[in-house]
Amino acid sequence: MKSFITSILMLLAITACNSKSSLQPSPVNPNATKEAVDLYQKLVTQINNGIMFGHQDDIVYGHSWKTDGVSDIKQTSNDFPAVFGWELGDLELGNAYSLDSVAFTEIEEGMKWVYKEGGINTVSWHVNNPLTGGNSWDVSSKEVVASILPNGEKHENFIEMLDKVSDFFMTLKDENGNLIPFIFRPYHEHTGSWFWWGQDLCSTDDYISLWRFTVNYFNAKGLNNILYAYSAAGNFSSSAEFLERYPGDDLIDIIGVDIYQTSIEGKENYITSTQNLLNILTPIAKEKNKVSILAETGFESIPDSTWWTETLWTAIKDYPISYVLLWRNAHDQPNHYYAPFPGQISADDFVAFKNQEKVLFLSDIKRKK
Numbered sequence: 001m002k003s004f005i006t007s008i009l010m011l012l013a014i015t016a017c018n019s020k021s022s023l024q025p026s027p028v029n030p031n032a033t034k035e036a037v038d039l040y041q042k043l044v045t046q047i048n049n050g051i052m053f054g055h056q057d058d059i060v061y062g063h064s065w066k067t068d069g070v071s072d073i074k075q076t077s078n079d080f081p082a083v084f085g086w087e088l089g090d091l092e093l094g095n096a097y098s099l100d101s102v103a104f105t106e107i108e109e110g111m112k113w114v115y116k117e118g119g120i121n122t123v124s125w126h127v128n129n130p131l132t133g134g135n136s137w138d139v140s141s142k143e144v145v146a147s148i149l150p151n152g153e154k155h156e157n158f159i160e161m162l163d164k165v166s167d168f169f170m171t172l173k174d175e176n177g178n179l180i181p182f183i184f185r186p187y188h189e190h191t192g193s194w195f196w197w198g199q200d201l202c203s204t205d206d207y208i209s210l211w212r213f214t215v216n217y218f219n220a221k222g223l224n225n226i227l228y229a230y231s232a233a234g235n236f237s238s239s240a241e242f243l244e245r246y247p248g249d250d251l252i253d254i255i256g257v258d259i260y261q262t263s264i265e266g267k268e269n270y271i272t273s274t275q276n277l278l279n280i281l282t283p284i285a286k287e288k289n290k291v292s293i294l295a296e297t298g299f300e301s302i303p304d305s306t307w308w309t310e311t312l313w314t315a316i317k318d319y320p321i322s323y324v325l326l327w328r329n330a331h332d333q334p335n336h337y338y339a340p341f342p343g344q345i346s347a348d349d350f351v352a353f354k355n356q357e358k359v360l361f362l363s364d365i366k367r368k369k
Ligand code: BMA
Pocket: 087, 089, 099, 100, 126, 328
């Protein structure tokens, strides 16, 4: 009898351990909408099928073109990405066009289309500098974050910026009038010092307060359709460094990192650095019950014909990340692109990469639920 009870207790203990280590499919916001819960669940369940492929601004412009609905990825591989990145910079100024010349009405329509098609939307925000009036790369002052927090001299201006963003978020509704769920990834690459919210530009407490103020503000507006992603630049070398400015388990649903390859000779370094970073992220995600992602990556101009199968895939294939997002193909800068287009030297290899069982495009995530 005693051994029977012991066996039962051991079984219970094993079950408890297993369930603790497997991801719980729910966002941290207790008021998350059903649609947000479903999005989170999709991010979690697709990890079992492979890694979803994403591309920034995929359907609003591409290498040397700017027409709604065209896609360099679709033209090259006959499928759309599973994840679509969007950029809000300049929305907070009340402008009609983003800093990358995309009308916010196009972004609204694009995000609605993606959601209807079963894809995933993620939004970045290169927010202008509220203190100096410069852009997000204006690092001339270390007072910016402090100035926009409550009691700061620019707090009211910052509230106006947040209101413009939340007004836009409120337009993102599906055919039934429900808010479309999406991933919001503000204040990114903060472990670097090239944005006004970066490491050397504000204190740890102020960076965390900025995050907490922003999320609480949107929550109070009833924007319970948002999942929040915290993504560092790829310059950290320990979990302590990655978590130094982590805003809190009660705010963050997704953790990620941004890393780029910058030269042909940098191939091995990119592979090992990406693996080292994902080796840090993976246990954190497991312990905290979060989804992990490669939030931004790429090799500008892709001057390597086998980059997709031999570099990117080698770097990420063994990690339980939900998606990898490639940065944008600019329409007005001939060398500023990170995904192929027909005729680009890595286009065939991209198709080979796409055809792998574990690489998931839009049609794959519709098929594999
Ligand atoms: C950067 C570059 C810029 C762009 C910005 C926001 O990485 O691509 O050209 O304006 O992202 O999308």
